[in-house]
Amino acid sequence: MQALRLARSAARPLGSAHIVSGAARRCLATATANHVEVVSSNSSASAAPVPLSNIEALWEKLNAEEKQKVHEQLETLQQKDWKELSLEEKKAAYYVAFGPHGPRTPTSKPGDNLKIFGATIALVGVAGVLFFSLKQFAAPPPKTMSKEWQEASNERALEMKLDPITGISSEGYKGKGFVQSK
Numbered sequence: 001m002q003a004l005r006l007a008r009s010a011a012r013p014l015g016s017a018h019i020v021s022g023a024a025r026r027c028l029a030t031a032t033a034n035h036v037e038v039v040s041s042n043s044s045a046s047a048a049p050v051p052l053s054n055i056e057a058l059w060e061k062l063n064a065e066e067k068q069k070v071h072e073q074l075e076t077l078q079q080k081d082w083k084e085l086s087l088e089e090k091k092a093a094y095y096v097a098f099g100p101h102g103p104r105t106p107t108s109k110p111g112d113n114l115k116i117f118g119a120t121i122a123l124v125g126v127a128g129v130l131f132f133s134l135k136q137f138a139a140p141p142p143k144t145m146s147k148e149w150q151e152a153s154n155e156r157a158l159e160m161k162l163d164p165i166t167g168i169s170s171e172g173y174k175g176k177g178f179v180q181s182k
Contacts, residue, residue, distance in 0.1 A: 052092040059101055070096060145181055153178040 050062065050070050062070065074093050077085060085093075100106055143149060154168060154177040161169045168177045 053088045055092040056095050056099065059095070059099065147179065147181045150177075150179040150181060 050058070050066055050073070052070070052073070055070065059067070070092075074089075074096055077089050078093060082090075098104070157163075157168045157177065164170055167173065168175070
């Protein structure tokens with residue numbers, strides 16, 4: 001037990017502004033009855049404990065000191081048998097350990113998905129309008145893209161016997177040859 005206290009006190013940052021003297025802090029999710037009992041010289045004797053019922057609504061309004069007191073209060077409660085805790089105490093312990101606050105704060109707000117979808121549709125629409133308006137001013141396709149030119153290229157390839165093994169001049173060739181246009 002003494003080694004555990006020394007290891008925890010050595011792991012604390014030196015410049016931390018909210019070090020609780022005499023209290024060994026630990027993660028609420030791993031608190032069990034085997035851990036060291038938390039004793040604090042400036043515990044909740046100076047102020048009334050924060051009520052644990054409906055902690056979800058109160059959490060954002062609490063300052064850092066009150067949040068620390070809630071952590072300490074839940075640590076002492078979790079040293080009891082888990083079956084003896086009330087439903088509010090269990091909910092409060094779970095919310096403080098895993099709730100949507102601190103690093104787990106959601107990055108998007110409700111309604112953001114609809115805004116993103118609308119903006120995406122608007123950008124695709126603008127891109128479509130831009131594409132078709134630029135296509136109006138584009139040069140006509142080259143003369144080699146006409147069907148007549150491509151059919152003439154096929155005839156010339158047959159005259160010259162181009163690619164006689166697998167291509168247009170081979171026996172039983174059924175492909176289009178150079179024809180790409182409709």
